[in-house]
Amino acid sequence: MTVDLTAVKVAKTVDARGTACPGPLLAAKRAMAEVPMSAVLEVMSSDSGTNEDIPLWAKKVGHEFLGTVEEAGFWRLYVKRRK
């Protein structure tokens, strides 16, 4: 089953577009601190490596990675805070 990510209620969005590795990862980590438990963080990134990094970061740290939506030249990644 896939979640309709465009309908996900986002608690906070962090725009890390333009920054390169490890910028988006650090931005996500920082932003997550301001997201309430079980709420969703949206990370905008134009660095394709982020698509590999954010799910791995979420898994390591204990958050739930919901998925990615591709836009023109960037991606929106959704992570649910679990820790």
Place this chain on the structure above:
Amino acid sequence: MAQAPMETLPDDTVEIEKLRAAVESLEQQVKGLEGRLPEDKVAMVVMSGDLDKLLAAFIIATGAAAMYEQVSMFFTFWAIPALKDPRKTVRKTVVGKLFEYMLPRGAGALSLSRMNMAGAGKAMVKRLMKQQRVMSLEELIQMAAESGVRIYVCQMSMDLMGYALSEMIDYPGMKAAGVATFLAEAGTSKVSLFI
């Protein structure tokens, strides 16, 4: 299958005592094993004084700070001049002055390990990094400080080369340390690297 006759069943209290002793011994063993489990930490030796390797070290360190509870970097030998604050001066012996003169004075003065081409290659890489918005080494060090990455500087190397902790950049909690500090950290870390 034949049922065991009643009289051969063990005495309950003896059996319970045995179990209790077994559980106790297991608890002790688990406690001992827990003490030996790696913690959620990363430990890194940074020996190279090359710009490219320092960039790699700090990218890994800042990334690790987002994923692990504690990150420690141990700076030794050629990596020590990368932490020097060029504005800070201390009294030095002739040999100490020689080292400072011969080695880069701070993160901004490092060279690439390859394609440096008397600074032309380095200038090109720095320009490319800026264009692609890759953080500079100075920015990465700042980021590491904000992320709580710990920096230790090898006391023996500093003594040998005539450096002092007081001429290093302002970095929160920067400490001088010896090999045992690194080994103690590495021994309890999940990841340890040598750069």
